[in-house]
Amino acid sequence: MALIELHLHSKVLGMELPVNLIIPQEKQPFNKDKKSKVLWLLHGGSGDESAWIRMSSMERYAIEYGITVITPGGLNSCFTDMEHGGKFCTYMTEELPKTLKQIIPLLSTEREDNFIAGLSNGGYGCLRVGLSRPDLYAAIGAFSAGNKADIPFVNDGSGKAYGRIEVFGEGEIKGTEHDVEYLAREAIQSGKMLPKIYHACGSLDTWLDLNKLVYHFFDRHHVYDYTYHQAEGYGHTWDFWEMEIVNFLNLLDLKKDNTSYIGL
């Protein structure tokens, strides 16, 4: 229907944060019973809720694939429950879906209609959020991701070290809720249906090694429907993420429909 910049107060975070929604606009007359599938799309460390909208052709893809795209703002949280800050994973999984269902009822809340993806810190974030709640999302698309728990903790007094402490606390985070591997194992143990995972990284990405560690983990855990794509010649850049979001959408079994929506 629209591009909406939604400003709302979060009880979980205790503050007001914006969320953007791209809702493919149906041609009139409307089918009042039709629900929209939802792609939750997370920004990276230098982005905010407007990043995907400004830096990619996301609205065009939303219309082509007939899917609502929700880009929440996550500040510098990596969308985890911060040790010294907001509980962004809780906000993403417990508060936001409930709130949005109330104010935009055409959004589907069925697991099979909900997908989550993200880039860089949001790539980690979508694994963090998606694996902690396998009951909410049918698929995860992680681009230039990496598991934050694979990065050794070093407190050298730098801004970077301070940033890590703020989000993940002091010390190693292996085996905690910030650890993708821990969450992935917990999800298996829960016996719940597991999300399909699409993981991609450019061969020139500075953090390629971290992505390979994630790949090796899932390669050892065949219970996951996991695909890894290493894109040769690509770095940590928007041309790569733009290509990968389309690859991810193509995996989702969405019917391309150029007759129902305005804008094509």
Place this chain on the structure above:
Amino acid sequence: MYWLHTHFHSETLNMPVPMEVLLPESYVGTGAKYPALYLLHDMGDGHTTWLRKTNLESYLEEFSIAAIMPAAHLSYYADMFCGKKYFTYITEELPAICERLFPLSTEREDRMIAGTGIGGYGALKAGMYASDNFSIAASFSSPIDINNIAARVHTINSADIFGPDPDLKGSRHDLYAAEKIHTKTHFYLDCETTSEFYHENLLFAQHLEHQNLIHSFIEMKAMTNVRIQQDISLQNFVKWLADHKTTVRKEDR
């Protein structure tokens, strides 16, 4: 309060348009649908004016009503003679889109329209000519007389909006010319007694009386500033709306 700054496409206008939407949080979790107030801006203003220049949000929060603020550009809320069909857009397409997108009640009783200045003229016109869609139509300090309204617009623009005929009495732009008005429509007019439009409002209130149409005419004290005037009008109206809805609900029981 949820504030939704929205861009969408109007098929009626055949172009993208913006709107501002406010949804009070008090409804969340109740499963109830929002009553919706369509708030129209004056010419020269835009869809953000109500948000920026009044205390709209606090009034809505107190009385739990959703507000939809569309842009009407320089249309005078008309299906223009040489231009786009803004009246159809505002009175038909906009509610259809908003009711598809947001949890708004689709009952006529829960759809209300109001405006200030020309926005009020537009709202009254919706109450007159689209009375099946709105249960309450309200104007704040609005001009009423169509010939006077057109006379204040540059001749060329006036022809594009209202057509070339200098006498618009009896035309579809004339608030006096409407027929087949839903008998349960409630018209609400307010005007400062010192306003240049006071006499027009007074005559119109008498006309509504003669037509046996339900109406309220509020004589306002003049404020020093038009924005303060607009804000007080809005506050009074939203409060009136809340009381009115309570009364109507009691009567229905």
